[in-house]
Amino acid sequence: MSTRAMAVAGVMSGTSADGIDVAVVRISQGRLRPQLTLLAHEGFAFPVTLRRSVLAAMNATVTSTAELARLHWRLGLAYAEAVGATAQRHNVKLDLVGCHGQTLYHQPRAEWYAGRRFACTWQAGEAQAIAAHLGVPVVSNFRPADILAGGQGAPLVSLLDYALFADAKRGRVLQNIGGIANLTAIPPGAAADAVIAFDTGPGNMVIDALAQRLFGKRFDRNGSFAAGGTVLVPVLREALKHPYFRLKPPRTAGREQFGREYAAKFLEACQCHTSKPEDALATATALTAATIAQSCERWVQPRMKEHAVDLIVSGGGARNATLMAMVAQRLQPLGWEMAASEQFGLPAESKEAAAFALLAWQTWHRRAGNVPAATGAARGVVLGQVTYA
Numbered sequence: 001m002s003t004r005a006m007a008v009a010g011v012m013s014g015t016s017a018d019g020i021d022v023a024v025v026r027i028s029q030g031r032l033r034p035q036l037t038l039l040a041h042e043g044f045a046f047p048v049t050l051r052r053s054v055l056a057a058m059n060a061t062v063t064s065t066a067e068l069a070r071l072h073w074r075l076g077l078a079y080a081e082a083v084g085a086t087a088q089r090h091n092v093k094l095d096l097v098g099c100h101g102q103t104l105y106h107q108p109r110a111e112w113y114a115g116r117r118f119a120c121t122w123q124a125g126e127a128q129a130i131a132a133h134l135g136v137p138v139v140s141n142f143r144p145a146d147i148l149a150g151g152q153g154a155p156l157v158s159l160l161d162y163a164l165f166a167d168a169k170r171g172r173v174l175q176n177i178g179g180i181a182n183l184t185a186i187p188p189g190a191a192a193d194a195v196i197a198f199d200t201g202p203g204n205m206v207i208d209a210l211a212q213r214l215f216g217k218r219f220d221r222n223g224s225f226a227a228g229g230t231v232l233v234p235v236l237r238e239a240l241k242h243p244y245f246r247l248k249p250p251r252t253a254g255r256e257q258f259g260r261e262y263a264a265k266f267l268e269a270c271q272c273h274t275s276k277p278e279d280a281l282a283t284a285t286a287l288t289a290a291t292i293a294q295s296c297e298r299w300v301q302p303r304m305k306e307h308a309v310d311l312i313v314s315g316g317g318a319r320n321a322t323l324m325a326m327v328a329q330r331l332q333p334l335g336w337e338m339a340a341s342e343q344f345g346l347p348a349e350s351k352e353a354a355a356f357a358l359l360a361w362q363t364w365h366r367r368a369g370n371v372p373a374a375t376g377a378a379r380g381v382v383l384g385q386v387t388y389a
């Protein structure tokens with residue numbers, strides 16, 4: 001198959017359920033790696049009612065088939081409109097779309113169900129709705145192939161991280177802070193099979209839940225509530241004992257571990273020590289910063305040896321100044337340089353979306369998209385399905 005340059009839209013909506021990020025990327029084959037240029041990116045907040053349905057479906061123990069079917073279609077229509085609006089606003093003619101979908105369920109470890117043990121994952125959003133709306137082929141459903149190859153189905157952003165950031169002389173740590181926080185670490189001069197990638201723990205998920213409960217806000221803008229509080233050290237210390245933080249990478253987390261129930265318990269623990277809501281937010285923010293720092297110290301720094309390392313932050317959490325200051329402070333002993341993904345041509349919110357543009361391009365050319373060292377899969381596999389327009 002030819003590898004001419006293509007304009008590919010990547011569409012991401014993450015565990016924060018805040019909305020849809022679209023990145024349009026021109027991708028061509030370079031000598032060693034694919035070459036990417038960001039042409040456009042846009043963010044679209046979910047309508048309040050859709051966000052409510054997404055959150056309800058993610059946390060639900062009881063839902064109905066009609067509800068899930070409608071949500072799957074509603075998301076497909078939302079993605080279609082988001083990509084269409086982006087292409088129109090920036091006047092680009094798309095060749096291909098890669099749509100991650102909305103994770104409603106992710107169970108990377110095998111469990112018993114109906115007489116059989118297996119792992120499974122589900123990203124909702126009807127791809128045909130996008131293909132029909134735009135008249136462009138769509139790649140979707142990226143995660144199952146990796147799970148069936150023995151991987152955790154996540155993280156899948158590693159291929160982009162490697163293609164864009166691997167460096168001969170400097171170690172690179174790509175820290176994304178979405179609902180969940182995940183990192184990809186690339187030692188200097190490392191081959192793709194030497195990357196380290198895993199979810200460090202909660203990103204904005206607990207912060208968002210507390211901002212909603214205590215202040216009626218969807219998130220702590222710029223971290224200003226947290227900045228007015230004091231970290232409750234005993235609560236933080238206790239929270240760091242959660243078994244997830246002791247798991248060896250690769251490991252993946254989601255609302256299953258750090259969702260609504262977790263946030264409710266965390267808040268209760270805070271309220272035993274304080275009546276000031278800002279303190280709870282400061283403590284939730286410190287939990288994200290501490291688990292990022294511990295992950296870097298334990299699992300990443302030993303692989304970087306004596307080399308210079310850049311920590312490159314992306315995701316909505318990069319806009320939380322209090323969180324960024326806490327991360328910088330906790331990482332100071334390592335002597336790493338902190339950078340924003342903007343400095344590398346990818347605004348904080350566009351990186352994950354751009355990753356799914358690249359993954360779609362890989363699938364279109366029948367190339368593997370997972371990085372086995374990152375997901376734990378036995379081999380590289382072609383990810384997802386193509387829906388032809």
Ligand SMILES: Nc1ncnc2c1ncn2[C@@H]1O[C@H](COP(=O)(O)OP(=O)(O)O)[C@@H](O)[C@H]1O
Pocket residue numbers: 013014015016017018019177178179180204207208218219220221222223314315316317319320321349352
């Ligand atoms: N200006 C801001 N200040 C603080 N936090 C922000 C800001 N903008 C975005 N965020 C946080 O980023 C989250 C969305 O990040 P995103 O990377 O889209 O995550 P996901 O991939 O889980 O959807 C929001 O829920 C919010 O917590």
Ligand SMILES: [Mg+2]
Pocket residue numbers: 012013014015016017018019020021178
């Ligand atoms: Mg988002």
